[in-house]
Amino acid sequence: MKNSYLLLAAIFLILSCNSKDKEASQLLTISTPMDSILEHPEMDELPRDEKIKLLDSLTQILANGSNDTVSRSNIIQVANHYFYLNEIDKYHDVSKQLVAMGDEANDTLDMARGYQYIGDYFTDRSIPDSSYFYFTKAEKLLAETDDRENFGRVKLKKGYLIYKINDLASSEAIAIQALKIAHEVKDLTLEYECYNFLSSVLTAQNKYDEAIQYNEKALKTLDEFTDDPQYFTLLKSQTYNSIGTVFMSKKEFKIAADHFKKGLEMPDLLTIHPAYYAYIWDNLIYCREKMGDKNVLGDYKNCLKIRDSTGDLAGIVTSKIKLANYYLSKKDTVLALESIREARKQAEEIKSVGDVNESLQVLAKADVKNSPIYFEKYVTLTDENLKKEREQRDKFARIEYETDEILSEKKIVESEKDRISLQRWMILGFSVLLVLIIILWYMIQSQRNKNKELRYIQQQQEANEEIYELMLDQQQKLEEGKQLEKKRISQELHDGIMGKLTGIRLNLFVLSKKRDDATIDHCLQHIAEIQNVEKEIRTISHDLSKNFFSDVVNFIIIVKNLFASIENHSDIHFELKVDEKIDWEIVNSNIKMQIYRILQESIHNIQKHANATEVFISMAKFDNDLKIEIKDNGTGFDIAEKKQGIGLKNIQDRLEQIGSTLTINSTIGKGTVIHLIFPI
Missing domain, CATH: 3.30.565.10 (Histidine kinase-like ATPase, C-terminal domain)
Structure with missing residues (x-):
């Protein structure tokens, strides 16, 4: 039976190859074992479509074949081929098949590998809670085995997910655990990945000196990578870029630029990984700009061309944001707005919250008229992102708890099958009751706090209204006092001063008819009375001055x-x-x-x-x-x-x-x- 499947696989390979690949297909005979087919050098030379057809056929054969160690090993190889061909959905299906076969055979390692692959699938699909869930399941299974290498890798992958939600302390702790495992099993690749990741985490925490120390350790580890020159080139350039990023965060742009140059000088980096070459080059251009180099526009544009050619959407957004900032520094708001609007649109398409936020900040500077609108959107998006990060942390915590519960329940099923149903319902009922009690308690406490807050606001409002009424009352009293004072002054002027002046005027009027000495002497007495009127007016004026303030x-x-x-x-x-x-x-x-x-x-x-x-x-x-x-x-x-x-x-x-x-x-x-x- 098994030989017939192998025969079918070999025949399919031969038939699927076109005339151009006949020479390669003839290398695979009908007696070729399936694992040899997957590992054959000619496999890599097949056209992509033909390779996918072959893998689809092998997957079908393995699904209908026996569930033994060799078959599951072949399933793992098929999954890896799908992954490197970017056939992510098929990679996911084969990974689920591996989990089912491992569960059926009671093979913990293969189950853990399948869960790890499914976690990678959800990471690629940007579904972090599902990814974390499957990594956690893989971690729990690997903890019971001797596979310390994969146990450390799964831990590090969980650390990456936690780092993305800004839980820096937890991600650092997990990375340290993974590093200890790497030292324990002497896994240089895992050791390098841990050093590099720790550098990123520490940089995010502004612990720059420690970050550089880990980068130096990563470089030392790379010295032992001699088997794969291309892999060595990529990793070493990555480490130089990481060191440059640390110094760039410290605003030490000269030192940062020197390290970025070292990264770009690694042999054939542009050919091996053009997208990463553009990433390092972009950092170098930015440092040059910060150091006062005015001839960076052409380099920014050339860097963008490389990213366009590789389809690096995140890199394209970064380049356009850098260009927008450059145009702003040159007071060219037209080009700045054109570039940043394109960056924002693409950032929203790839759901890059950080780039959307940065583009909104640049838009607020470039479009002054609409600056408040962009700033409000920036604040709203930041708040939403913080809320999502908190929710994601809660989800991760629940996943840890639920995964432990699932594994615990599975052990109970294996040891006490007759009682598991009752226990499960009891646990579920108790959990639901506990959750309901907690929810009820929380709602009561929340309502109490809201009532207290409302009472406080009401009391404050009443106090404010009382103060306002007092001020209005005080103002009214002042106005009443002013009216009374006006009335008093009017009476004083009318009844007192006006009367006296009228009397004086009438008595002095006689001078128009008589000018004898007796009449003049008589009038002089009334002229003296005018001085008394002056004193009375001065008194009234003094009273008014005292009340003025x-x-x-x-x-x-x-x-x-x-x-x-x-x-x-x-x-x-x-x-x-x-x-x-x-x-x-x-x-x-x-x-x-x-x-x-x-x-x-x-x-x-x-x-x-x-x-x-x-x-x-x-x-x-x-x-x-x-x-x-x-x-x-x-x-x-x-x-x-x-x-x-x-x-x-x-x-x-x-x-x-x-x-x-x-x-x-x-x-x-x-x-x-x-x-x-x-x-x-």
Whole structure:
């Protein structure tokens, strides 16, 4: 039976070869074993389509053949051929066949190999949770065997997946475990891969010196690679590029450029791997640009041509982003926009979140008019990516847990088949009940927290409304006082001064008729009375002057009361400095209310986040503007990384209502300064 399958395979090979390949096909006789067919040198010389037909036929033969060690070994070879031919779906199908055959034969190693291959398939398809699941299953099976090489490789593959979701600490720990295994089994290839990966992880953590140490270890390991010159060329150029990337991250562009040049000087790299050659060259061009080389445009374009010719979509996006930044540096926004828009479109097509984010940043610089739109999209995409990373970490954690559960259940099935059904349902029921309890508890706690937050917001709103009403009431009282004062002054002028002046005028009118001495003496007494009227007018003017700044006193008292109420229950000390040139009477009441509310919100943020002990507030008048500065000695924050909270948004909304501006300056460890400008 087995010989007939081998015969069929050999006949298929002979028939499938065209006339050009007859000489090669004649090397394979009907007595050729299947593993010899797969390993025959002429196999690599067959046209791609003919090779795929042969592999399809062999797969069918193996599926209908006996399930022995040789057959499963042939399945592994067929899978590898499919992988190198980029027939990923067929690679996946054969890998599943290998798992089924290994399970049937109770061969843990072949099952683990099949799971590892399926994990590679989902990695190629960018489905990380499925990839992680199958790598974990392979890892659990390999842990029970002596195959330490593949155990270390599977661990390292899991480390790559964890690295992609920015869990750097976990990926570093896994890489160290894989490296220990590589040392244990003296696997130079695995050892090199671990060193190279650790360098990337440490660079991402800004641990540049340690990253370079691992790169140097990788170079030392490569010295023992002598069997495959092409493989040695690719790996050594990769390591030089990795070292250059570390120095580029440190902004030491001269040293970085020297290492990129070493990578490009590796023999036949452009022929062996043109896409990787373009990758290193692109890094070198960037370093030259940063060092002031103005003749980089042609090189950027030539690098892009190489990437176009190899179909390297990710590299094409990178080149176009670099070109856009170059055009921006030369103030050529037309070409910059053209290049970055193409980069963004292609980045979205290949689902490269990092490149989409970078293209949005460049677009915001190039298209100033629409800069807020691009910035908002950048923030939204960043938040979504962070959320996906958190969700992916949770999925990986669940996969670890579920994989352990599956393997545990399988052992129970093997040892206690009669009781497994009941136990499984009990475990499932308990798990569901526990999950329901946890969900219920979480929902209750979440609802309680929401209720507390709502009550706090309501209380704050009520307090704000009360303060607003007090300010309005205070303003009303001031207006009433002004009206009363106007009425009093009117009465004083009408009843007092006007009456006296009328009397004086009538008495002096007699001078128009009589000019004798007696009449003049009599009129002189009334002229003296005019001096008394002058004193009375001066008194009224003095009273008015004393009340002129009543608004100032009342508003500043309200502000000081706010500071005093906070000092009573906190360790914060407030210092207030008010410019005497500010005429609070002409300041609109709405602006005064907004100033009060903004001060209140700013102090609330300082209490909540700044850990400050001193707060200095100054109010000064410059031309037609009122400038307010709020300065604290708190911890400060990074403005570029700090997300905009509700408090800051409320302040900005209030400022927009009255046409005012806000500027924030903050340094970590040195406090925060807020500058506010209000039009009077």
